Amino acid sequence: MSARARIVGWMLLVVALALLISVFATWTIMLGRLQGQVDVELSNEKEKLATYIDKTVETTGTRDLGALLEGHLTFNVPDRYETFFTILDAKPHKRTFATPPDTLDSDPEFIAKLAAVDRPMYDWVESDAGRVRYAVFPVRSGAQRGAFVAAMFYDFRREDVVEAVQAQGITALVALAMAGGVGWFVAGRVLAPVRLVRQTAERISDSSDLTRRLDVPGNDDVAALARTFNHMLDRLERAFAAQREFVDDAGHELRTPITVIRGHLELMGDDPADRIETIALVTDELSRMNRIVDDLLTLAKSEQPGFIAMDEVEVADLTVSVLAKARALGERNWRVDEVADLSILADRQRLTQALMQLLANAFRHTAQGDLIAVGSAVRGAWVELWVRDAGPGVRPEDREKIFGRFVRAGSRHHEGAGLGLAIVRSIAEGHGGNVRVADADTGGALFTISIPLGAAPRVSPVYAEETS
Ligand SMILES: Nc1ncnc2c1ncn2[C@@H]1O[C@H](COP(=O)(O)OP(=O)(O)O)[C@@H](O)[C@H]1O
Ligand SMILES: [Mg+2]
Known part of the structure; x- marks a missing residue:
């Protein structure tokens, strides 16, 4: 499944869940309120009836219950799904003009039951048009006994709620579809650069063409x-x-x-x-x-991890023993300048190799009896190891160059391939340090390897360039 489909899928799931909850909540709340609402509407009829009778008796003086009930029925128009009828002397009397979904007053047994009621009563009854919620309000005038009945076809009202919820559900589905469409579009746009990255990466690995670059504008x-x-x-x-x-x-x-x-x-x-x-x-x-x-x-090997194997190295011992080895090269005025008396974490063999490269170079650039010195010292947070000679030195313009591979400066023909100083540099950098050349006080060249105290070995040159 693509990332796009997954994102949109999750989004739709969440939206659908939210909509479902909202539709369900509306459904429950509206249904829960319906009965209370219907009862309030029915009880209003009681007030209206009482007001009408009071006013009519006051203005016309009539006390005939049949006339009063009929008069009320003519003036009081029922709402939708509502019907009114009256009972007089235990018989069906009058009914609202509009024919209701089912006529309740045609059932004598039901009428008899209602006629017997002597105080307002609310109840349910089954009809051909579903459940009906009704209220009976008994009225009396002298010997006359009657009742006003207001009935609500509850299932129709319920149907209204169902329709409202259905409409909301349909709206929700449309919203869901729209959310899906928009989500699909937006996810596509957002993921397009990612796809571009992937495709370019694929092309590069297929063709080994490393000159290609991605072009993704913006700042995201x-x-x-x-x-x-x-x-x-x-x-x-x-x-x-x-x-x-x-x-x-x-x-x-x-x-x-x-x-x-x-x-x-x-x-x-x-x-x-x-x-x-x-x-x-x-x-x-x-x-x-x-x-x-x-x-x-x-x-x-210097490009690979494990080139430098860190261990405890006594710097003084290293300095002295390197010079002892160098004496075998030939007759020079070999000397130790000074030694640093401490232990550092370093690769003793690699450092020896680096110093021997420097000493061999110094030997080649000097003549019999000339001075060649090694030394070590702590300078700030660094340990420095150096080789100094009384040769011709290195011209300033060559000082950076000579550390490159296959670089030989000067016109003098000799046997080296120009790799020695490159090795020295990778060993120094492998220790997290560096190497540089300067003029010695005595004339000649002064090569210095600096290693940070508490050096952390570099993992691999390619990744060591990582900046941000
Ligand atoms: N002690 C030195 N005095 C003067 N020049 C030097 C010294 N050491 C190195 N160089 C210069 O740096 C160049 C590179 O040295 P290196 O990388 O060891 O290669 P190689 O020794 O094979 O020439 C040498 O060719 C030489 O010109
Ligand atoms: Mg060399």
């Missing part, structure tokens, strides 16, 4: 949904583009050593000295490829 929830959806597409598009670029670069980077290896192997002669030289060259290229593949794998 659906427009917000569309905007969020578009933001998501923006990010996905960027992420996919970056990935494609990365794969292209990686392919290109790996093709070069392969070409070199193939060229050497094709040109290799029979001379043993030549062979040894070629094999050395090929081995060198292969280990370069191996390093590139390792770096690529690290970067690929």
Whole structure:
């Protein structure tokens, strides 16, 4: 069932229930009032009769009961579904001019019963025209005994109520139908953008075309949904583009050593000295490829959760042990600037990897005996880890660029693929921190990794961009 049908269905159910209750309430209330209303109307007749008799006796002096009753009947016209008749000396006397649905005064037994009444009485009687509510008002004048009877054909009155309620019911049905129609229309309009979102999403997943965007104007929830959806597409598009670029670069980077290896192997002669030289060259290229593949794998992993495994890390110990490892690179003036004496939540292996990348770069950009220093310190809410060298430094215009993938600055040919600093950056950001380069006091480059104390690991780079 579509959302539209569900919304309209629920709405109609509620409206129908409300209408049903209102119709039912009207029905009960009107029926409940009917009998009281009829009795009031009948008792009014008593007043009218008394007034008429008093006035007539006063003005004409006649005391003849037959004349008085007849006179009253001629002047008093019954309402709809009402009939009057009179009884004189236990016999039917006169009846209202208009013929009633059923003549009650033609039943002698009934007349006899009414004639015997000596005080006003209200009662029910069954007639051919349904139930009748009547009132008998006995009158007396000297020896004459008579009665005035007002009768209401109750079932007809009841029929009126039924008709009124039916009319209300029909109105309710029309209102329900209209509510349904309007609801269907409005729900359709409200849901149209949602449908558009769905269809676009389907088209995108069918065609993998990430350039499409939703166009939902306005400022409501659906427009917000569309905007969020578009933001998501923006990010996905960027992420996919970056990935494609990365794969292209990686392919290109790996093709070069392969070409070199193939060229050497094709040109290799029979001379043993030549062979040894070629094999050395090929081995060198292969280990370069191996390093590139390792770096690529690290970067690929950095996109996934679990890249950073947080644990307690002693910063001082980390700083010192990294320098110990770096000494194996070659002869430099290796030094520790200072160490921060605290434990942080971090991934020790990844931090070691990052610092070793920085130290390897520093080594490559310096000559024998030059200064290379590592250090760590707490600055505000951050722990900083740095590598400082006495090399040529990084030109200001390259300082942001060099952290990109496959970016090598400077013209000097060397063996790196430009992935090292990209790895350093993803490790820093994986810790919720960052890395930057500046000029060291000693000249040369100063690379600093900053990690927030109480770092929360980033889940995945794609979602980390989430702002709102
Ligand atoms: N300590 C440094 N001194 C000067 N330049 C550096 C230093 N470290 C990195 N760079 C520059 O940044 C570039 C990117 O470094 P990196 O990402 O490690 O790639 P690679 O080491 O493969 O060149 C290097 O090519 C180099 O130009
Ligand atoms: Mg490097």
